[in-house]
Amino acid sequence: MVSKALLRLVSAINRRRMKLLLGIALVAYVASVWGNFVNMRSIQENGELKIESKIEEIVEPLREKIRDLEKSFTQKYPPVKFLSEKDRKRILITGGAGFVGSHLTDKLMMDGHEVTVVDNFFTGRKRNVEHWIGHENFELINHDVVEPLYIEVDQIYHLASPASPPNYMYNPIKTLKTNTIGTLNMLGLAKRVGARLLLASTSEVYGDPEVHPQSEDYWGHVNPIGPRACYDEGKRVAETMCYAYMKQEGVEVRVARIFNTFGPRMHMNDGRVVSNFILQALQGEPLTVYGSGSQTRAFQYVSDLVNGLVALMNSNVSSPVNLGNPEEHTILEFAQLIKNLVGSGSEIQFLSEAQDDPQKRKPDIRKAKLMLGWEPVVPLEEGLNKAIHYFRKELEYQANNQYIPKPKPARIKKGRTRHN
Numbered sequence: 001m002v003s004k005a006l007l008r009l010v011s012a013i014n015r016r017r018m019k020l021l022l023g024i025a026l027v028a029y030v031a032s033v034w035g036n037f038v039n040m041r042s043i044q045e046n047g048e049l050k051i052e053s054k055i056e057e058i059v060e061p062l063r064e065k066i067r068d069l070e071k072s073f074t075q076k077y078p079p080v081k082f083l084s085e086k087d088r089k090r091i092l093i094t095g096g097a098g099f100v101g102s103h104l105t106d107k108l109m110m111d112g113h114e115v116t117v118v119d120n121f122f123t124g125r126k127r128n129v130e131h132w133i134g135h136e137n138f139e140l141i142n143h144d145v146v147e148p149l150y151i152e153v154d155q156i157y158h159l160a161s162p163a164s165p166p167n168y169m170y171n172p173i174k175t176l177k178t179n180t181i182g183t184l185n186m187l188g189l190a191k192r193v194g195a196r197l198l199l200a201s202t203s204e205v206y207g208d209p210e211v212h213p214q215s216e217d218y219w220g221h222v223n224p225i226g227p228r229a230c231y232d233e234g235k236r237v238a239e240t241m242c243y244a245y246m247k248q249e250g251v252e253v254r255v256a257r258i259f260n261t262f263g264p265r266m267h268m269n270d271g272r273v274v275s276n277f278i279l280q281a282l283q284g285e286p287l288t289v290y291g292s293g294s295q296t297r298a299f300q301y302v303s304d305l306v307n308g309l310v311a312l313m314n315s316n317v318s319s320p321v322n323l324g325n326p327e328e329h330t331i332l333e334f335a336q337l338i339k340n341l342v343g344s345g346s347e348i349q350f351l352s353e354a355q356d357d358p359q360k361r362k363p364d365i366r367k368a369k370l371m372l373g374w375e376p377v378v379p380l381e382e383g384l385n386k387a388i389h390y391f392r393k394e395l396e397y398q399a400n401n402q403y404i405p406k407p408k409p410a411r412i413k414k415g416r417t418r419h420n
C-alpha cells in the first residue's frame with residue numbers, strides 16, 4: 001500500500017516537473033527567437049544605415065555638380081527694355097523662327113514686348129530663336145497656320161510662308177494653302193481679338209514688271225500658271241483677303257511689299273543670288289550666273305527691313321508699302337563684289353536663263369520715306385560682310401555636325417511583288 005502511494009506521489013511530482021520543464025523550454029525558445037529577431041533587425045538597420053551613408057557619399061558630389069551646371073545654364077538673354085503695362089504689347093509672329101521672323105523677334109523682344117512665335121518649322125528652325133527660350137516674355141508654339149489658332153494678342157506679324165523659290169516650289173499646294181487658308185485663319189484671329197495684322201507680302205506681286213522702278217500703284221505682270229504662281233498669286237490673294245477683312249469686318253491691316261532681303265540666318269539652300277554666290281565663293285566653286293547677268297536686283301539688309309516692318313505696323317498707313325533697298329546692281333556686279341569680299345579665286349560661270357526670272361527689280365520707296373520716315377541705312381558691303389561671316393560659321397558648324405546615315409538593307413516581303 002505504502003509503496004503504491006509512494007509511486008503515485010513520485011509520478012505526480014514528475015508530471016509537474018515535466019510541465020515545468022516544458023514551460024521553461026517554451027519560454028526559452030520564444031526568448032531565443034525574439035532575441036534572434038531583435039539581433040537581425042539591428043544588423044539590418046545597421047546595414048541600411050551603412051548603405052544610406054554610402055549612397056549619400058556618391059550622390060552628394062553629383063548634387064554639387066548639378067548645382068554647378070544649373071548655375072552655368074542660367075540663361076543670359078540679350079538685354080531687354082522694360083515697358084510699362086500700358087506700352088507693352090502681346091505680339092504674335094507667324095513664321096517667327098524663319099530668317100526675317102527671327103530678327104523681328106529679336107527687335108520686339110529687346111524693345112520689351114511679349115512675343116509669341118508660331119512656326120511649323122518647314123523652313124524655320126529653333127536655333128534661330130533659341131536664345132529667347134525660357135524668357136518670361138517669350139513663347140514658341142509649334143503650329144501650322146493652316147489650322148486655326150486661338151490666342152490673345154494685340155498685334156500679328158503674319159510672315160508664315162516659304163519665301164525662296166526652291167522652298168515655295170517644293171510643295172506648291174502647301175504654299176498656296178499657307179498663303180490662303182493660313183492668312184484667312186490669321187485674319188479671323190485678328191477679327192476675334194481686335195488685333196492689328198501686318199501681312200508680309202512681296203515684290204513678287206509685281207511679277208516680271210513692265211514699269212521700273214515699281215511703285216505701290218503698279219498692278220503687276222504675273223503669270224498665273226507659271227512655276228512661281230503658287231507664291232506670287234498666293235501673296236496677291238492674301239493681300240485681297242486683308243482688304244476684304246478691313247472693308248467688311250473693320251480689321252486693321254498693314255501690307256508690306258518686301259523686296260529681296262539678305263543677312264545672317266538666311267537658309268543655306270535659299271537658292272537666291274546672294275546666298276548662292278557667297279556659298280560658292282566660300283567653297284571655291286564657280287559662281288553661277290543665269291543668262292547674261294545683266295538682269296538687276298536690289299537687296300536690303302535684314303535689320304533695315306525689320307525697322308521698316310515695325311514702323312509700318314505702328315503707323316496709320318493701311319495701304320500697301322514697298323520695303324526694299326533701291327540701290328540696284330546687275331547680277332554680274334553682285335558676283336564680282338562677293339567674290340572680292342570673300343577673297344575667292346572662284347570663276348564666274350554662265351548658265352541658261354531661268355523661266356519667269358524677272359529682268360529688273362527695284363523698289364520705289366518714296367511712300368515709305370514720306371509716310372513712315374523710313375529708308376534703308378546699312379551699306380551693301382557692310383551687310384554682305386556680315387552675311388559672309390555668318391555663312392562661313394555655318395559651313396564650319398555643318399562640317400562639325402555631319403550625320404552620314406547608313407543605308408538600310410531593303411526589306412522584301414515574301415509573296416509580294418515590288419513596285420519600283
Ligand SMILES: NC(=O)c1ccc[n+]([C@@H]2O[C@H](COP(=O)([O-])OP(=O)(O)OC[C@H]3O[C@@H](n4cnc5c(N)ncnc54)[C@H](O)[C@@H]3O)[C@@H](O)[C@H]2O)c1
Nearest residue numbers: 095098099100120121122123124144145160161163258261
Ligand atoms: N526674305 C525675303 O527676301 C523676302 C522677300 C519678300 C517677302 N518675304 C516674305 O517674308 C516672310 C518671311 O520670309 P523669310 O525670308 O524669313 O522666309 P523663311 O522661310 O525663312 O521664313 C518663313 C517661316 O514661315 C514658316 N512657315 C512656313 N509655312 C508655315 C505654316 N504653314 N505654318 C507655320 N509656319 C510656317 C517657316 O517654317 C519659316 O520659319 C515670308 O512671308 C516671305 O514671303 C521675304
